[in-house]
Amino acid sequence: MTLFEIIILAIIQGLTEFLPISSSAHLILPSEVFGWNNQGMAYDVAVHVGSLLAVMIYFRQDIGRLVVAWLGQGFSRQQSADSKLAWWVILATIPAVIFGFLLKDFIEEYARSALVIAITTIVFGLLLWYADKKANLSKNITQITWKNALVIGIAQAIAIIPGTSRSGITMTAGLMLGLNRESAARFSFLLSIPVILGAGLLATLDLLDSPAAIDWYALLFGAVFSFVSAYACIYLFLAWISKIGMLPFVIYRLVLGVALLLFVLL
Template identity: 55%
Template sequence: MDLIHVIILALIQGITEFLPISSSAHLILPKEVLGWPDQGLAFDVAVHVGTLMAVIVYFRKDVLDLLSGWSLSLVGKGLNDDGRLAWMIALATVPACLFGLLMNDIIEAHLRSISVIAATTIVFGILLALADKRSDRANKTLVSMTLTAALVVGFAQALALIPGTSRSGITITAALFLGFSRTDAARFSFLLSIPIILISGAYKGIGLVEQSAVDWQSIFIGIAVSAVSAYLCIYYFLSFINRLGMMPFVIYRIILGAILIVLII
């Protein structure tokens, strides 16, 4: 790939991975609309590694606390709030893993089209708007996360395998509908991204074994650009979420979906 393609695609991944606007949709569009060459599996893995690094570094204290609490529960030393939340995150990860194994081939063959992206972009954008209206009355924190709530968010995350849905968007939507505050809904969504990105990256990474030639320059640039942009995205999103709400992203999704519909007519 050209250097400019590498930088733009890495920026797209870094910025859209954690915003409720769908990274998968935006990575498909340059190829489908602009005719850019497919970025390839190696680059796809690289930019996911970059976003994984960003979220782990940003939430490093939370991650250490979760791992500590989870480890204590494994050795029979009780279940504190961090350990309990870690188990909720693990549980919420299961539906997306199962759905991915069962439906990945069908999604790749039939659902990666502009028409599907247009529909999911608009429909799930409207759902996000409805959920955001409830957020002014929401007051639940992650300490009150229940088994049922974790499963609901987990099954919502499974839907994000459909391009245009947005993993962060649908999980935040589900958490808002369940009564969690915007900040806690976003925080749970971001923490939930760590195991699913790790598992997805490892699964895709297996396919790299069969590749003999890898453009390492593009790989390292992709990791660096996606990591920095993703970190900044998380920082600013969490800083402004309570003041801006979700409506700017809802409006963006509806406009993007409308443009895509025009392109396919």
Template identity: 55%
Template sequence: MEWLHIAVLALIQGVTEFLPISSSGHLLLPAALLGWEDQGLAFDVAVHVGTLLAVVTYFRNSLWEMGRDWLGQVSGQRQATEHSRLAWFVIMATVPTALAGLLLDSLIETHLRTTLVLATTTIVFGLALGWADWRGARVHSLMDMTWKAALIVGLAQMLALIPGTSRSGITITAALLLGFTRHDAARFSFLLSVPIIALSGGYKALQLWLQSDGAPWGDLLMGAALAGLSAFVCIHYFMQYISRIGMQPFVVYRLLLGGVLLWVALS
């Protein structure tokens, strides 16, 4: 791959992985508009590693507390805490998507990875995000999370298997409809991304290993680094400003992106 292709695709992945605007829709555009070749499985694995390192680094304190207290509770050395409960909620919300991904991966790759599907889901779930942001009560914090709420968010996350939905977008939408604040809806969504990105990246890495092709390590390291840095900056500013700016700018952007994708699909 040319360095410009690597830089553009890695930055797109890093920024759009966590914003509620659909990374798959953006990654389609360079190929559709500029005629670029598919980046390949190895590059997908690299940028997934980069974004995973970014979110783990940003939430390292929370993840450490969750892991420590969860392991302590499981081993019987600690009583349940808010951190161990949050860890259980993340696990509970991850299971439906992990199972659905294993069962439906080939179906989705064969029938749903089209530009028309991307355009439709980008628009439809963008409107859903706007509705949730407008109608949500925004009164609950993660301290108020229950197993029912976690399961609902986890079931909503399954929809992100459909290209164009946006994993962060649909989980934030569900949390907002359940009455969580914008900040805590985003925080829970980002914590949920850790096991999902790890599982997705691990599955792709296994596929890559089975193919046993030589890897262009320089390209992959550059892609991982750029994706990780851009993702970290994106998470930082999103968490700082989301309570003030709300979701409507992302809704407008999704509608514009969906319009462009629709034009590409029908042209």
């Protein structure tokens, strides 16, 4: 890849990992539309490391509080709000692990196309609009139940299909369950930590078995620009989401989806 492609793809990864517009779709599209070379496993690991560091640093206090509460009260009868939330993050991660293990090869072979991305971008964009417009939006993150967590976790598992958007579908599920926008977003971001970590570890294992040469400068630039864009994205999204709602992202998804359909069909 050229330096321009390295930086652009890293910024795309950092921004779209946490916005409800699908990071996998945007990372696949440059090769589909512009004919860019595939970024490769090593680069995927680097940009995911950047995104992971961004969300962990931003939520460092939350993570520390949840870990301490889980270790101290997670196995007792008297659960605190934080220990329960830690359990709900774990519970909601399980469906993604199962779906990913069972369907990864099938999705890689049959679903990574511009047509699939176009359809899922539009369909799940409309679903996000419906959830944001019709949902109750009255519950905060401490009011999540294990049933809510399981539903959000199953929704997250569906995001293995490119174009769905992991953050988008988990926020959609959270809104439909009555969470306010900020709480739906915060729970979605907390859920991203084990998912990104797991994906990064799997990609690292694949990388260790690969004989391909590694461009360390590409990895460094990718990780740094992914980190910066992801951190800025999380900060601004949480600051603005209660005010602007999901409509701007819905409009973007619909425009992108229609443009992709035209690109594929014409």
